[in-house]
Every structure is written in C-alpha cells, then in structure tokens.
Amino acid sequence: MESKQLTPSQAAGRRKWVVALTAVKCLIESATKLIFAYFTGSAGLLADAIHSMTDVAGSLVVWVGIRVSNNKYRRFTYGFYKIENLLAMTIGVAILYAAYELALGFVHSKSVMPTNVTTSIMALLLLIAVNFLWGRFEVKTGQLINSPGIEASGKHTFTDLYSSIAVLVGLVGAEFGVNLDKWASLFVAVILIKVGYVIIWDNLKVLLDISLEDEMLREYTAVIQKIPGVVSVKSIRGRNSGSYRLINVEININTFDLASAEEIASNIEKAVKQYDNSIDTVFVHYTKELPSVLKVFIPTELNGDVISEHFGKAQFMTTLTYDKQSMRFYDVKTELNPFMKTEKGRGKQMVEHIKKNSVDSVCTKENLQEKGPGLMLYHHGIDTRITELTSVSELLQDYVGNSRAIFAERGN
Numbered sequence: 404m405e406s407k408q409l410t411p412s413q414a415a416g417r418r419k420w421v422v423a424l425t426a427v428k429c430l431i432e433s434a435t436k437l438i439f440a441y442f443t444g445s446a447g448l449l450a451d452a453i454h455s456m457t458d459v460a461g462s463l464v465v466w467v468g469i470r471v472s473n474n475k476y477r478r479f480t481y482g483f484y485k486i487e488n489l490l491a492m493t494i495g496v497a498i499l500y501a502a503y504e505l506a507l508g509f510v511h512s513k514s515v516m517p518t519n520v521t522t523s524i525m526a527l528l529l530l531i532a533v534n535f536l537w538g539r540f541e542v543k544t545g546q547l548i549n550s551p552g553i554e555a556s557g558k559h560t561f562t563d564l565y566s567s568i569a570v571l572v573g574l575v576g577a578e579f580g581v582n583l584d585k586w587a588s589l590f591v592a593v594i595l596i597k598v599g600y601v602i603i604w605d606n607l608k609v610l611l612d613i614s615l616e617d618e619m620l621r622e623y624t625a626v627i628q629k630i631p632g633v634v635s636v637k638s639i640r641g642r643n644s645g646s647y648r649l650i651n652v653e654i655n656i657n658t659f660d661l662a663s664a665e666e667i668a669s670n671i672e673k674a675v676k677q678y679d680n681s682i683d684t685v686f687v688h689y690t691k692e693l694p695s696v697l698k699v700f701i702p703t704e705l706n707g708d709v710i711s712e713h714f715g716k717a718q719f720m721t722t723l724t725y726d727k728q729s730m731r732f733y734d735v736k737t738e739l740n741p742f743m744k745t746e747k748g749r750g751k752q753m754v755e756h757i758k759k760n761s762v763d764s765v766c767t768k769e770n771l772q773e774k775g776p777g778l779m780l781y782h783h784g785i786d787t788r789i790t791e792l793t794s795v796s797e798l799l800q801d802y803v804g805n806s807r808a809i810f811a812e813r814g815n
C-alpha cells in the first residue's frame with residue numbers, strides 16, 4: 404500500500420485521464436511518424452507508425468472498458484465486459500496483418516534507401532525522449548492508483564522504445580549511406596507479431612472463460628481466511644471478464660445470525676477488492692459449520708453424568724473440548740450451576756456465562772427453539788442442539804451424530 408492514498412473516485416478519475424492522454428499521445432506520435440515516413444520513404448518509420456496506430460486502437464479499447472464498467476451498462480450482467488475482449492481480439496488480428504504486410508515488403512525488397520533523414524532523426528529522438536518520460540509517468544501512476552492496467556501500459560510504452568530505437572539506427576545508417584532501414588522494418592514486424600499474439604491469446608482466454616490461475620486463487624484465499632468470523636474457505640473459483648475479475652467463494656462461518664453473516668460477506672468482498680482492484684464482484688456463499696475442535700456446554704445433573712431436563716434450572720454445568728474427527732473429548736469440567744437459585748433470568752445469565760467461556764455448541768434435552776435463552780444463543784451464533792439421550796458419556800460417543808442442531812435450517 405502506498406502512503407499517498409487516493410479515494411476510489413479520485414483514482415478512477417486519474418485512470419481515465421491517463422488512458423485518454425496516452426491515446427492522444429499515440430495519435431500525435433503515429434501522425435508524426437507517418438508524415439516523416441512519407442517524406443523520407445523509410446520503411447522502418449512506416450512500420451513504427453503502424454505500430455503506434457495499433458497502440459491508439461489499444462488505448463481506445465481500454466477506454467471503452469472503463470466506460471462500460473462505470474456506467475449503466477453494468478446492468479447488462481457481467482458478460483457485457485467481454486465487449487472489451489472482443490474489440491481487443493480484432494486489434495490483435497489487425498496487428499498480425501500489419502506485421503504480415505511489413506514482412507512481405509521486406510521479402511520483396513520494396514524498401515528504398517531513405518532520403519532527407521536529418522529532420523526525421525531529430526523528430527524521432529524527441530519522440531523517444533517523450534515516450535521514455537511518459538512510460539515512467541504511467542508506471543508511477545499505475546502504482547499510485549493501484550491499477551495494473553496503467554502500469555502495464557507504461558511498460559508497453561518502454562518496450563515501444565526498442566522499435567523506435569531500431570528505426571533510429573536505420574535512419575542514422577541511411578545518413579551514412581547504409582541501408583539498415585529495411586532491417587529496422589523487419590525488426591518492428593517481429594515485435595508486432597509478438598504483441599499481436601499476446602493480445603489474441605490473453606483475450607481468447609477470457610472469452611473462453613478460462614479460470615484464474617491457482618496461484619492467484621490461493622492468494623485470495625489467504626486474504627479471506629484472515630477475516631474475523633471465517634472458519635474455513637470451502638471452495639474458490641474465479642474468472643476474467645473484460646479487464647475485470649469475478650470471484651465465487653464458499654465459506655464456513657461461525658455465526659447463525661443473518662446480519663453478522665452479511666457483514667462477514669461484505670468484509671470479504673471489501674478485503675479481496677482492496678487486495679486486487681481488478682476484481683469487480685465477489686459472490687460469497689456461506690454455510691455455518693462447527694469447528695473441528697469445539698467447546699461443548701451441557702447442563703447436567705448428578706455431578707455431570709446425566710443430561711439435565713432443564714437449561715437454567717440444571718444443577719450442574721459441564722464444559723468440555725470435543726474433537727469432531729476422532730470423536731474424543733477432554734478437559735471436562737463440571738461445576739455447580741450458580742444461577743440455579745436465581746428467581747428471574749437464570750437462563751439469560753447462563754447464556755452470558757456460555758458466551759463468556761467461548762462455547763461453540765450447547766446441547767440440552769429441553770427444546771430451546773422458541774425460548775428466550777435459545778434465541779439468545781442463536782443471536783450469539785452459538786450452535787444449539789437437542790438430544791434424546793440421557794447419559795453424557797453416551798452422547799459423547801458421537802456428539803454431532805447423537806444430537807440435532809435446532810437452528811440449522813435458519814443458518815443460511
């Protein structure tokens with residue numbers, strides 16, 4: 404995270420401006436190169452001009468992507484983002500075609516020795532300097548507003564320097580009577596083939612709904628697992644759409660309460676989006692599940708051997724730690740119920756005691772479903788169960804199997 408934070412709307416505004424200015428810069432650049440290509444007859448300059456034109460088209464596609472994502476078109480469900488990928492594919496094909504034409508010109512040795520090159524050399528030097536500074540500005544802005552797209556665009560501007568430098572070498576060669584220019588045009592053609600191939604492949608992956616890389620999903624999982632209330636991440640899937648990512652995550656949470664479940668879900672969405680700002684939507688599905696090792700509370704009688712018929716009126720309170728996997732239990736503690744004699748609100752006091760002791764699951768013979776203490780337990784997100792058995796040791800042979808969660812249907 405940067406120390407200089409911008410608000411999301413400031414960042415979005417800056418992103419738009421950088422994209423628009425980049426498009427304008429590429430437009431001026433390609434026009435300049437075209438004019439000089441015409442006056443010098445340089446095949447290399449012509450090739451570089453074509454390259455710059457494809458960059459203009461590329462900026463326009465990014466622009467369309469930003470417009471689509473920020474306005475009412477969002478209503479057209481998420482498939483609409485793919486227009487950006489479709490446009491990008493067309494550009495990829497156009498780039499490959501341009502490369503093919505350039506290579507053909509090279510093979511047929513159509514290129515002539517450039518003339519009147521001195522001014523073109525000056526102009527190209529100026530363009531190279533501008534692009535160097537612009538590329539640096541884009542990378543820095545991309546990092547500041549946390550936009551991988553802008554950062555990538557900056558790196559692209561840097562790689563474009565290579566083709567311009569090759570063309571410059573060609574022109575300097577011409578100044579000394581050596582025809583390096585046609586080799587420069589071939590070099591640019593090779594770069595264009597690579598650029599076109601990458602664009603087509605990247606966008607094809609999105610159009611074919613190829614899911615996100617496992618490494619990326621593992622990173623999101625790590626972020627989600629740190630959110631309070633999340634017990635475990637059951638599954639995670641993700642895919643690209645346009646320049647956006649959509650994530651589907653299934654989690655286990657430790658609460659029955661709908662409001663807190665919604666809060667956990669929205670915290671997950673916020674955290675994941677903050678981690679990767681190309682994520683547009685996070686679909687969170689949650690289910691309530693007991694942790695693998697849980698703290699159990701049972702109201703008991705007879706020194707903790709028998710499950711009490713009552714909740715608040717029970718003589719003893721038994722707490723223990725239970726391992727779901729091995730069905731073993733330990734740390735059994737039985738104590739006299741201090742609230743037993745209380746006239747009013749003993750159930751409520753018992754729930755508070757349970758809450759204070761971080762109990763995960765409560766098991767009773769009394770059905771608490773429609774009762775005050777039951778609703779309080781539900782509200783605190785504490786698993787509440789009922790059993791027909793009387794013996795504590797029998798119940799603990801298979802705690803989950805020998806009891807039934809009374810709020811399970813309301814958990815999700």
Ligand SMILES: [Zn+2]
Nearest residue numbers: 454458559563
């Ligand atoms: Zn380029």
